[in-house]
Amino acid sequence: MAVGPAELPELLPVNGVRIAIGSAGIKRAGRKDLVLFELAEGASVAAVFTLNRFCAAPVHVAREHLGKKDPRYLLINTGNANAGTGSRGMLAARQSCAAVAELMACEPEQVLPFSTGVIGERLPLEKIEQALPSLPLLMSEDKWLEAAHGIMTTDTRPKASSVVVKSGGREFTVTGISKGAGMIKPNMATMLAYVATDAPVDRVVLQSMIDDVVNRSFNRITIDGDTSTNDACILVATGAAGGERIVESDCEDYRNLRAAIEQVFVDLAQGIVRDGEGATKFVTVEVVEGRNEKECLQAAFTIAESPLVKTALFASDPNWGRILAALGRAGIDDLDVAKVGVAINGVVVAEQGGLAESYTEARGQAAMAEENIVIRVSLARGDATETVWTTDLSLDYVKINAEYRS
Amino acid sequence: MAVGPAELPELLPVNGVRIAIGSAGIKRAGRKDLVLFELAEGASVAAVFTLNRFCAAPVHVAREHLGKKDPRYLLINTGNANAGTGSRGMLAARQSCAAVAELMACEPEQVLPFSTGVIGERLPLEKIEQALPSLPLLMSEDKWLEAAHGIMTTDTRPKASSVVVKSGGREFTVTGISKGAGMIKPNMATMLAYVATDAPVDRVVLQSMIDDVVNRSFNRITIDGDTSTNDACILVATGAAGGERIVESDCEDYRNLRAAIEQVFVDLAQGIVRDGEGATKFVTVEVVEGRNEKECLQAAFTIAESPLVKTALFASDPNWGRILAALGRAGIDDLDVAKVGVAINGVVVAEQGGLAESYTEARGQAAMAEENIVIRVSLARGDATETVWTTDLSLDYVKINAEYRS
Numbered sequence: 001m002a003v004g005p006a007e008l009p010e011l012l013p014v015n016g017v018r019i020a021i022g023s024a025g026i027k028r029a030g031r032k033d034l035v036l037f038e039l040a041e042g043a044s045v046a047a048v049f050t051l052n053r054f055c056a057a058p059v060h061v062a063r064e065h066l067g068k069k070d071p072r073y074l075l076i077n078t079g080n081a082n083a084g085t086g087s088r089g090m091l092a093a094r095q096s097c098a099a100v101a102e103l104m105a106c107e108p109e110q111v112l113p114f115s116t117g118v119i120g121e122r123l124p125l126e127k128i129e130q131a132l133p134s135l136p137l138l139m140s141e142d143k144w145l146e147a148a149h150g151i152m153t154t155d156t157r158p159k160a161s162s163v164v165v166k167s168g169g170r171e172f173t174v175t176g177i178s179k180g181a182g183m184i185k186p187n188m189a190t191m192l193a194y195v196a197t198d199a200p201v202d203r204v205v206l207q208s209m210i211d212d213v214v215n216r217s218f219n220r221i222t223i224d225g226d227t228s229t230n231d232a233c234i235l236v237a238t239g240a241a242g243g244e245r246i247v248e249s250d251c252e253d254y255r256n257l258r259a260a261i262e263q264v265f266v267d268l269a270q271g272i273v274r275d276g277e278g279a280t281k282f283v284t285v286e287v288v289e290g291r292n293e294k295e296c297l298q299a300a301f302t303i304a305e306s307p308l309v310k311t312a313l314f315a316s317d318p319n320w321g322r323i324l325a326a327l328g329r330a331g332i333d334d335l336d337v338a339k340v341g342v343a344i345n346g347v348v349v350a351e352q353g354g355l356a357e358s359y360t361e362a363r364g365q366a367a368m369a370e371e372n373i374v375i376r377v378s379l380a381r382g383d384a385t386e387t388v389w390t391t392d393l394s395l396d397y398v399k400i401n402a403e404y405r406s
Numbered sequence: 407m408a409v410g411p412a413e414l415p416e417l418l419p420v421n422g423v424r425i426a427i428g429s430a431g432i433k434r435a436g437r438k439d440l441v442l443f444e445l446a447e448g449a450s451v452a453a454v455f456t457l458n459r460f461c462a463a464p465v466h467v468a469r470e471h472l473g474k475k476d477p478r479y480l481l482i483n484t485g486n487a488n489a490g491t492g493s494r495g496m497l498a499a500r501q502s503c504a505a506v507a508e509l510m511a512c513e514p515e516q517v518l519p520f521s522t523g524v525i526g527e528r529l530p531l532e533k534i535e536q537a538l539p540s541l542p543l544l545m546s547e548d549k550w551l552e553a554a555h556g557i558m559t560t561d562t563r564p565k566a567s568s569v570v571v572k573s574g575g576r577e578f579t580v581t582g583i584s585k586g587a588g589m590i591k592p593n594m595a596t597m598l599a600y601v602a603t604d605a606p607v608d609r610v611v612l613q614s615m616i617d618d619v620v621n622r623s624f625n626r627i628t629i630d631g632d633t634s635t636n637d638a639c640i641l642v643a644t645g646a647a648g649g650e651r652i653v654e655s656d657c658e659d660y661r662n663l664r665a666a667i668e669q670v671f672v673d674l675a676q677g678i679v680r681d682g683e684g685a686t687k688f689v690t691v692e693v694v695e696g697r698n699e700k701e702c703l704q705a706a707f708t709i710a711e712s713p714l715v716k717t718a719l720f721a722s723d724p725n726w727g728r729i730l731a732a733l734g735r736a737g738i739d740d741l742d743v744a745k746v747g748v749a750i751n752g753v754v755v756a757e758q759g760g761l762a763e764s765y766t767e768a769r770g771q772a773a774m775a776e777e778n779i780v781i782r783v784s785l786a787r788g789d790a791t792e793t794v795w796t797t798d799l800s801l802d803y804v805k806i807n808a809e810y811r812s
Contacts, residue, residue, distance in 0.1 A: 053741045054734030084727050086760030119727025311807035321490050321525025325635050328460030335459045354492030395804050401717035
């Protein structure tokens with residue numbers, strides 16, 4: 001089950017990026033569970049990783065390698081997160097990089113490893129090593145969609161986005177894929193996301209761009225408030241489009257490219273929410289007229305993560321009291337509840353902290369029956385606005401998470 | 407569905423407290439939905455209320471009345487929370503007190519109102535006013551069990567506890583009831599709880615006692631992390647047992663009585679968790695060897711409220727990686743994950759941050775199959791310990807909360 005149309009846009013190849021997909025049989029034989037990205041020499045790579053203290057072995061290794069060399073290969077496996085696996089897990093992550101390096105004739109530090117799947121089980125390295133030699137022959141530029149499928153775990157559909165942006169006579173392509181459906185409250189990064197452009201961008205500038213757009217996309221979504229051990233988000237700029245390198249953020253090219261990349265990031269982030277485990281609703285929580293960004297986000301996330309709000313959304317029940325109750329415990333300093341207003345899909349349900357005079361249960365129910373819900377909360381004390389995207393909490397969420405692993 | 411045996415202990419009357427139960431037909435005709443406590447003149451009353459900013463009208467009024475007079479009556483209705491109801495709700499709460507005052511010949515300020523039920527609907531005051539006159543004739547000291555039933559909403563069973571404590575030749579009785587099954591993460595107080603003793607205790611001393619024991623009982627439970635708008639907890643000391651008044655906390659009588667009252671509070675708090683909406687497990691999360699109380703509680707609540715940990719508990723799945731992942735996002739400063747240990751019902755699953763050598767999936771599954779689960783997490787960096795009680799997240803939790811109101 002997922003919310004909204006499943007169609008993906010045409011995924012444009014990005015010059016300088018080739019992809020191969022294989023089957024290592026990590027969790028199930030025959031499943032596509034291995035993806036290898038090849039990046040052209042000279043490509044800039046920026047990354048954001050999970051802030052979870054228990055970050056997985058591949059996150060440690062990817063961070064370390066990124067600090068030493070410019071990456072040429074990204075190796076992703078599903079079916080096993082290689083997290084909570086101690087020094088043995090670190091060794092397995094390093095060895096997987098060494099295996100790619102040997103095969104592709106590069107340095108092990110030029111390979112970044114990524115794993116996603118069950119936490120706490122040993123990575124079956126030998127299966128990965130056996131599957132790798134089949135990949136070089138499969139490499140091609142037009143495998144983005146196949147790769148979006150290849151990184152899925154409990155996802156029910158692939159997430160991908162692609163846009164073209166014109167800037168000062170040049171044309172840049174931005175294409176990206178992501179995965180994730182549960183354990184979703186990214187903090188600095190999301191599950192896994194790989195976005196590439198053929199624009200030529202300096203690495204430092206690219207890093208500031210990813211920090212910026214992640215904060216407007218993946219850091220604004222939550223499914224269950226649980227932050228993964230393996231979250232990673234990679235932005236590649238191959239430079240294959242040619243022309244002058246973008247070396248500062250205060251220029252037209254940067255702004256044009258940034259807008260296109262933000263669009264792809266937001267598409268991928270919303271795609272994860274739409275495919276949230278058991279999701280039947282796509283919910284936008286907008287908190288407006290707050291004093292600052294921090295309190296707006298605090299309010300928005302508290303509402304978005306409230307199990308009672310989420311079950312009411314699942315039931316299409318306009319139980320706005322649960323929204324106020326969640327807001328009331330969000331820790332907003334000196335909140336004057338007598339000024340607060342709430343609207344659901346444009347229907348004003350609460351104003352001045354109580355039931356709106358114009359509200360009728362019939363109007364509330366009609367609003368909540370929609371698949372896309374916008375909950376707009378006004379704090380009436382400033383001009384800051386923040387938006388968070390989430391899902392409902394359904395019977396299927398519990399079923400999926402009670403059955404996963406079994 | 408609730409966890410553990412349903413039997414209650416014999417509920418001993420508390421001299422100086424009389425109770426009557428009636429039916430106002432607030433939500434459904436014929437349902438016992440009205441409880442009136444009568445406290446002997448001279449009784450000390452202490453209280454703790456919700457910290458939710460959207461606290462309900464009766465909470466405002468009860469707080470105000472408590473500041474003005476010594477209460478003689480506690481009026482509790484179920485079926486309607488009178489929360490998010492604005493100035494009309496305030497008026498209804500005040501009028502319900504005035505109606506009791508007229509009936510029982512006391513001041514309106516000597517009545518404390520309490521409401522629990524749906525948020526955001528107008529309190530049907532006229533129904534309460536119609537039912538009140540039948541109550542005085544029903545007043546008696548032995549109605550604690552009936553009252554425990556009378557304050558239930560989505561609860562599947564009553565919660566009550568009763569103990570007798572001897573202190574320096576005197577004997578004190580402590581009896582209490584509580585209600586609550588969802589929207590449970592008390593902050594300063596829980597749902598509704600009424601505890602009385604016949605000990606003679608000064609009001610100021612009684613208030614410090616309730617603050618203290620609430621912090622060791624109701625403030626240590628969470629079902630869904632949602633804090634109610636109506637939480638209130640009342641401790642009455644009628645003084646009917648006679649003898650010297652307890653006027654300070656540094657004496658034997660205080661300590662003996664406090665221990666008995668804490669026992670009753672913990673019983674009531676655990677009773678709420680055992681009856682948590684859809685609960686199939688009673689879960690104790692112990693965080694040991696932390697630097698201080700704060701970080702232990704932070705870790706314990708993050709684990710206890712993680713939807714992924716809770717669904718794994720529902721599935722009896724020893725998915726300890728989800729426990730580590732929750733701990734990893736709990737915001738513990740400089741946590742050295744390589745030292746962390748986790749045990750489930752005594753089975754060591756993780757040590758030094760990774761899978762324990764001695765661990766087998768069979769042992770983990772056997773431990774998780776129990777109805778009572780103790781998750782013990784060692785931070786290995788200090789000597790603080792904190793305990794939190796919670797439940798799993800089951801299909802029934804979603805069903806109950808998606809269907810409530812309908």
